[in-house]
Amino acid sequence: MPASLWRIGVWGLLILPALWTIIGLQRGSLGPDPVEALMIASGIWALRLLLLTLAMTPLQGLSGWVWPLTIRRQLGLAAFFYALGHLLVFAVFDQNLDPAAAWREIVEHKAVWLGMLALALLLPLAITSTRGWIRRLGPNWKRLHRLIYPAAILAAIHFGFQVKADLREPLIYGAILTVLLVVRLPRGWQRGSRTPGHTTIS
Amino acid sequence: MARLHLPLIPSGEITPEPVYLNRRRFMQVGTAAVLAPLLPSAQAADPLAGLAPLSSRPGPFGANEPLTDIAAVTGYNNFYEFGTSKTDPAENAHTLRPHPWSVTVTGACAKPANYTLEDLLKGQALEDRVYRLRCVEGWSMVIPWVGFPLSSLLGRFQPTRNAKYVTFTTLYDPEQMPGQRRSVLPWPYVEGLRMDEAMHPLTIIAVGLYGRVLPNQNGAPLRLVVPWKYGFKSIKSIVRISFDETAPTTTWNRAAPKEYGFYANVNPAVDHPRWSQKRERRIGELFRRDTLPFNGYAEAVASLYQGLDLKRNF
Numbered sequence: 396m397p398a399s400l401w402r403i404g405v406w407g408l409l410i411l412p413a414l415w416t417i418i419g420l421q422r423g424s425l426g427p428d429p430v431e432a433l434m435i436a437s438g439i440w441a442l443r444l445l446l447l448t449l450a451m452t453p454l455q456g457l458s459g460w461v462w463p464l465t466i467r468r469q470l471g472l473a474a475f476f477y478a479l480g481h482l483l484v485f486a487v488f489d490q491n492l493d494p495a496a497a498w499r500e501i502v503e504h505k506a507v508w509l510g511m512l513a514l515a516l517l518l519p520l521a522i523t524s525t526r527g528w529i530r531r532l533g534p535n536w537k538r539l540h541r542l543i544y545p546a547a548i549l550a551a552i553h554f555g556f557q558v559k560a561d562l563r564e565p566l567i568y569g570a571i572l573t574v575l576l577v578v579r580l581p582r583g584w585q586r587g588s589r590t591p592g593h594t595t596i597s
Numbered sequence: 598m599a600r601l602h603l604p605l606i607p608s609g610e611i612t613p614e615p616v617y618l619n620r621r622r623f624m625q626v627g628t629a630a631v632l633a634p635l636l637p638s639a640q641a642a643d644p645l646a647g648l649a650p651l652s653s654r655p656g657p658f659g660a661n662e663p664l665t666d667i668a669a670v671t672g673y674n675n676f677y678e679f680g681t682s683k684t685d686p687a688e689n690a691h692t693l694r695p696h697p698w699s700v701t702v703t704g705a706c707a708k709p710a711n712y713t714l715e716d717l718l719k720g721q722a723l724e725d726r727v728y729r730l731r732c733v734e735g736w737s738m739v740i741p742w743v744g745f746p747l748s749s750l751l752g753r754f755q756p757t758r759n760a761k762y763v764t765f766t767t768l769y770d771p772e773q774m775p776g777q778r779r780s781v782l783p784w785p786y787v788e789g790l791r792m793d794e795a796m797h798p799l800t801i802i803a804v805g806l807y808g809r810v811l812p813n814q815n816g817a818p819l820r821l822v823v824p825w826k827y828g829f830k831s832i833k834s835i836v837r838i839s840f841d842e843t844a845p846t847t848t849w850n851r852a853a854p855k856e857y858g859f860y861a862n863v864n865p866a867v868d869h870p871r872w873s874q875k876r877e878r879r880i881g882e883l884f885r886r887d888t889l890p891f892n893g894y895a896e897a898v899a900s901l902y903q904g905l906d907l908k909r910n911f
């Protein structure tokens with residue numbers, strides 16, 4: 396299959412949760428508080444996609460397949476878009492597009508602040524996710540993109556802070572994230588294979 | 598005098614809604630038209646099907662605001678005894694058996710005893726009370742309760758001078774309340790009020806909503822409703838009432854003392870440590886609206902807290 400078709404197919408899959416949610420909104424099947432449903436759907440998909448992104452390198456290392464690395468950047472970019480959608484819902488419906496109120500809410504509440512920080516860390520990664528930037532940044536690209544680790548950690552903590560008493564779900568996501576970070580500690584596989592597009596030995 | 602009809606009649610034999618409901622219907626239709634695109638769940642089957650109608654008379658303090666759709670009132674609940682998601686109670690509460698039911702009354706009163714539900718309701722004139730309900734999570738509803746003042750119930754037990762607080766306890770029975778198999782909260786659920794709060798005319802015991810007997814997920818067969826406090830104070834499915842000299846340690850306060858206080862008065866000036874309480878989303882509306890001090894009941898209740906530092910006593 397040509398690479399571009401493959402990419403389009405992957406985007407097609409990545410857009411499904413958003414599509415599903417929008418259809419739900421249209422049909423009114425999101426329940427009595429559709430805004431909260433939007434916050435939850437966008438937030439949880441951003442987090443899932445971040446974890447999926449982080450799973451690609453170990454998956455490649457374990458299986459020897461190459462495709463996980465070819466979709467990794469797409470997954471990461473999709474995570475960013477879902478998080479951006481999450482921020483948008485927050486700004487428009489939670490804060491009534493009142494920038495002063497939104498700002499107060501962000502700075503006064505640790506939970507929201509952590510989410511904002513996670514998104515801020517993802518921003519440069521999203522911008523530099525193109526082939527052009529990979530070429531321009533060279534070995535620094537990889538260094539820069541390690542920001543996904545703190546971003547994912549902050550996002551997972553942010554999730555934990557939103558919950559009132561039932562920590563089950565955040566703990567599951569936290570556990571998966573921990574595994575994905577821990578498997579990176581031993582340098583079991585060559586670092587070179589982690590760079591998308593081309594291989595560099597740093 | 599109004600009587601509570603227990604829903605022992607097979608649903609097929611239940612007579613159509615009382616005429617008085619027509620007024621409500623009219624209001625609902627008005628709301629429904631506005632909210633239709635948001636709440637198509639309203640098209641779903643009658644969520645109150647099978648629940649006996651109650652006859653009641655209009656009571657004081659009605660909130661003159663559009664009622665929240667029945668589907669939301671009965672399908673979007675926090676009742677952790679049946680699970681922690683908002684849809685869990687409606688899905689799981691069928692295991693609760695609200696009849697027969699009894700309530701143990703103990704503590705500083707002249708008539709402690711085990712009372713059957715029928716005993717408790719005997720002679721209580723049921724009233725309609727349309728109240729705003731503000732959840733500590735930042736959403737709100739307008740609910741037409743059917744009930745009676747708590748004071749008229751407590752008065753019968755003849756509390757003594759030592760009764761400074763009233764403590765309520767929810768049923769503990771993991772068979773009927775499967776959510777209690779997990780210790781997300783210290784079970785059983787306990788709530789309490791200062792005596793003057795309990796005797797305040799706004800405070801009611803609800804036995805129904807929307808003109809029908811309470812659905813299980815809303816706290817059948819009897820629950821507290823304290824409209825100027827966050828929703829978690831309005832304890833559901835009560836099995837025990839105790840008159841105490843000291844304030845009880847309430848469930849959410851025990852679970853997270855820095856986040857949930859004993860008073861839990863709705864207060865836009867005091868944020869929850871993790872989120873703002875300045876605004877709320879009225880279920881059915883898209884944008885948030887300002888939260889009012891004491892949930893809009895300040896005129897009636899603010900005097901209860903004169904001289905109390907509401908920032909510290911949150």
Ligand code: HEM
Binds near residue numbers: 551558
């Ligand atoms: C990478 C970035 C982010 C991720 C992965 C993320 C993820 C999540 C998740 C999983 C939830 C929990 C939903 C639930 O209750 O189950 C959540 C809730 C929330 N997030 Fe984020 N978030 C991110 C960024 C942000 C940002 C930038 C903001 C706002 C400035 C924000 C504000 C909120 C708020 C207010 C809630 C509570 C929503 C509600 O319960 O109604 N988040 N987020």
